[in-house]
Every structure is written in C-alpha cells, then in structure tokens.
Amino acid sequence: MQVEKWVVLKNIDFSSGVLRAELQSEGGGSFPFSAGFVFPGSFRIVIGGENPNSCLETAPGFVETKGYFDGEVFYIGDEISILEVQIEPFAIRVRDAASSEIITETKSQDPDASGKNLSPGCGFDVQEALQVVSWHLFPDEHFFGLGEKFTDWNKRGQVITCWNHNAYGAGSEKSYKNIPLLLSSRKYAIFANTTSKVVFDLGKSSNFSYFFTVYEPVLDFFYIRGVSFSDILKQYFRLTGWPSSVPLWSLGLWVSVFGDHRSGDIMDAERILEVLREAREQGFPLDVLHLDPFWMGENGYCSFQWDPEYFPDPKNFLRKVHERGVKVCLWEHPYLDVNTKIFKEAQTRGYLIRDKVG
Structure with a gap:
C-alpha cells in the first residue's frame, strides 16, 4: 500500500456547524470533504464525493449544530461530543463535551526506532483505489463487533476483513456475515458506510495505532457516541433500521x-x-x-x-x-x-x- 497522505483543507465553507471543503493530499490530489452531526453525539464524515456504495437506503442529512473556528481548528459539537477538524496538517479529534477528554483522534505518524511507520496514516492509494484512516490506540482500549467472527471476542491485536466468504467452517477469521461496525471500549463506534471490502487492523501492526482501509475511492463513515454499547447500537439502528424480532x-x-x-x-x-x-x-x-x-x-x-x-x-x-x-x-x-x-x-x-x- 502506497498511501498519499491528506495534508490540508482548502476552499472551506462552514455554516450551521457543517464543514465542507476540498481536502488536498501531499501530492496535490483533491477530494470533496464534508463533516457534520447527524444525531446527538454522532457525526458523519465523507471524503471523495457522493458515495455510490452506501449501505443505507436513506442516509441522514447533517443537522444544525453549534460550531466555531479559532483560525486553525474547526470545533463542531453538542452536549455529548465535540468534533475538532484541524486545517493543516489535517487531523481529526473527538472530545467528550462534558470533560474535554480526548476520546479518539487520527494518527498520521507511527514510527518505530528506525523511522519506519507502522501504520499508513490517513490518505489514499490511487493505484489500488482505496482510502485509509489511522487512529490513536489507547493502552486500555479494546474492540468488539464487525459481525459474525470466529476469533476472540475482543478484536484488539487482530486484522479483521469485512468481506463475506464461504468460510467452509469456523476455523479462521473468514466469515459469512460481516458488518463494518467497530465498537470501542471507550464508548464509541465507527460504522464504515460501504458495501465494499473494509479491512480493520486493530493493533496488529502497532500497539500505538489502529486503522481501517476502505477498498473504494470514497470514504464514508459515521462516528457514533453513547454512554453504553446498548446506547450506541440504538444510534446505529437509527441509521440502518431495527432488525425484525426472531422466534x-x-x-x-x-x-x-x-x-x-x-x-x-x-x-x-x-x-x-x-x-x-x-x-x-x-x-x-x-x-x-x-x-x-x-x-x-x-x-x-x-x-x-x-x-x-x-x-x-x-x-x-x-x-x-x-x-x-x-x-x-x-x-x-x-x-x-x-x-x-x-x-x-x-x-x-x-x-x-x-x-x-x-
């Protein structure tokens, strides 16, 4: 994977707590960028324009939210979450609104002692037509979800591929029913809104970062915040619809x-x-x-x-x-x-x- 990293936001429009801009890469590439809240505490980010492979029959629109700009960072938020989008170098950070504690943030560099990056950072690969986002991995953070899987319940330290396979059993990471919904023990979830393949490296390559790769030119994901996993799933079902009751x-x-x-x-x-x-x-x-x-x-x-x-x-x-x-x-x-x-x-x-x- 040869990732060309995102570096700066240009041509910015910021109105009613919705941020729209052009996200430029270190090589001069330019992508439409939009970010805004959709539910209390939960927001959506789209990089690359309109999503042709959305999982959702109807994606929710951005809602009016409080926001301001301090000259370097856009702050968008409600009483639950604060989304911070830094113009240059481009970065995303999420805080708890009440305590200002950092819940998660992107990680553009994760070098080892030799200077080699252990994670790809945030950007795209033109040849493979994919987008990737790396995030800071907290020492006590654990991961769950991603649909039917036959590996350990806690997915930290694993690489999980969300792509349906005829797995011929339950002896490997391959599975029949994948869902690109990742839940963190830090009480948030990331839902990759795509029917394309998504690969989650959850601390396998590095103890200090995790990343997910979407194998299509458009990156569309929802950050969902809740006080519990139950609350997070309720927000998720607001996006997808509730499953029918089973016998x-x-x-x-x-x-x-x-x-x-x-x-x-x-x-x-x-x-x-x-x-x-x-x-x-x-x-x-x-x-x-x-x-x-x-x-x-x-x-x-x-x-x-x-x-x-x-x-x-x-x-x-x-x-x-x-x-x-x-x-x-x-x-x-x-x-x-x-x-x-x-x-x-x-x-x-x-x-x-x-x-x-x-």
Missing part, C-alpha cells in the same frame, strides 16, 4: 451432527433420533437440529431432495423430531446441481437466471 427458539442451542457423519458415524434418520433421545435423557439443551448437506446425500446437492438411503420416510422423521420439541434446519445452497432432476425441470420451464453465455 425465541431461534436463540437457543443449534446442534449439527455433520462432524459425526463425516467421521464415519453415519447419521441417518434412525441414528439422529437416537442422538436426540440421548440428549433429552441427559438433560442436554437442544433447540434446533441442523442437518448439513448430507440430508440430500453424499453427492449431488443442491437437489432439494431427501436422500432415500438416509431418510427413507422424511415426513415421519420430521414428525418424531418435532415431538421431541426440536426444530429442524436444512442446509441449502443457492444453486441447483446440473445433474439433478430438479435442474432439468427448472431449465425446461425457464426458471433459471441466464447471462449472455447461457
């Missing part, structure tokens, strides 16, 4: 027998019912039985057809599972195997999505 049983324990099946203990209908009986007898909590692709057989999935060898009577099997108070989840893939009957039927009836080549 209570779905919050229970889901159990898969796939590992046993792959290890040689054939998990056909009879054996699975035996496992459920043993679980109930031993008081083992079990709310959902998760059947991985083998319910369709060892080969040929996704066919959406029960394997007749393992499950000769699916209706009777499901009835017995439900009698034990257990729900069933069937693993499905979003495609049809070309060697299955259902594929031929779908192809004949025109149910399949086509592109230019077929």
Whole structure:
C-alpha cells in the first residue's frame, strides 16, 4: 500500500456547524470533504464525493449544530461530543463535551526506532483505489463487533476483513456475515458506510495505532457516541433500521451432527433420533437440529431432495423430531446441481437466471 497522505483543507465553507471543503493530499490530489452531526453525539464524515456504495437506503442529512473556528481548528459539537477538524496538517479529534477528554483522534505518524511507520496514516492509494484512516490506540482500549467472527471476542491485536466468504467452517477469521461496525471500549463506534471490502487492523501492526482501509475511492463513515454499547447500537439502528424480532427458539442451542457423519458415524434418520433421545435423557439443551448437506446425500446437492438411503420416510422423521420439541434446519445452497432432476425441470420451464453465455 502506497498511501498519499491528506495534508490540508482548502476552499472551506462552514455554516450551521457543517464543514465542507476540498481536502488536498501531499501530492496535490483533491477530494470533496464534508463533516457534520447527524444525531446527538454522532457525526458523519465523507471524503471523495457522493458515495455510490452506501449501505443505507436513506442516509441522514447533517443537522444544525453549534460550531466555531479559532483560525486553525474547526470545533463542531453538542452536549455529548465535540468534533475538532484541524486545517493543516489535517487531523481529526473527538472530545467528550462534558470533560474535554480526548476520546479518539487520527494518527498520521507511527514510527518505530528506525523511522519506519507502522501504520499508513490517513490518505489514499490511487493505484489500488482505496482510502485509509489511522487512529490513536489507547493502552486500555479494546474492540468488539464487525459481525459474525470466529476469533476472540475482543478484536484488539487482530486484522479483521469485512468481506463475506464461504468460510467452509469456523476455523479462521473468514466469515459469512460481516458488518463494518467497530465498537470501542471507550464508548464509541465507527460504522464504515460501504458495501465494499473494509479491512480493520486493530493493533496488529502497532500497539500505538489502529486503522481501517476502505477498498473504494470514497470514504464514508459515521462516528457514533453513547454512554453504553446498548446506547450506541440504538444510534446505529437509527441509521440502518431495527432488525425484525426472531422466534425465541431461534436463540437457543443449534446442534449439527455433520462432524459425526463425516467421521464415519453415519447419521441417518434412525441414528439422529437416537442422538436426540440421548440428549433429552441427559438433560442436554437442544433447540434446533441442523442437518448439513448430507440430508440430500453424499453427492449431488443442491437437489432439494431427501436422500432415500438416509431418510427413507422424511415426513415421519420430521414428525418424531418435532415431538421431541426440536426444530429442524436444512442446509441449502443457492444453486441447483446440473445433474439433478430438479435442474432439468427448472431449465425446461425457464426458471433459471441466464447471462449472455447461457
């Protein structure tokens, strides 16, 4: 990564607590810059113009906020947060409004003893079309969030890539459901408003800074402040909308027998019912039985057809599972195997999505 750093704000317009300007880089590049509050204690910063890859159906506009300029720094704030934007050298700092304590601030330099920077600072890479922001990392700061992840709950010291993968399990940092919402133990969150890939280096490269990289030319993020994580999430849901309530049983324990099946203990209908009986007898909590692709057989999935060898009577099997108070989840893939009957039927009836080549 060859980062050209942002250095100065030019052509500034500051009105009603909203800052708009041109952010220039050390190489002469120029980007539209805007900053302003959207909710109490929470603000939005956009660098690079209009965001074509926003996560939000409707992004909130800037609200009128108190602000002033002392000749070097713009101060924008409310009773919760104070956003400071320094003109030159360009920098961002956030304070608690009541105590004036610095909550977070950008970090343009993080050199080791040889002078080598351990973090990229704040700027962009033209060749890779990405934007990056580095922040000061406090000694006692910890990080959480970023969606479904199979690593330690505290993400400090990790590099997390927010990009959906078929992870083929839960043994690595790759995951299926990523959310670019980073929560700090210092009671703030950063939400990267993009559907592009975002990489968070959370103190892996340096003990003194962390940074996130957005793999697109526009950097659009929200700083969300709250008295608790619960309060922060409420602010976040004001942006994205609240998730629908889920059935209570779905919050229970889901159990898969796939590992046993792959290890040689054939998990056909009879054996699975035996496992459920043993679980109930031993008081083992079990709310959902998760059947991985083998319910369709060892080969040929996704066919959406029960394997007749393992499950000769699916209706009777499901009835017995439900009698034990257990729900069933069937693993499905979003495609049809070309060697299955259902594929031929779908192809004949025109149910399949086509592109230019077929």
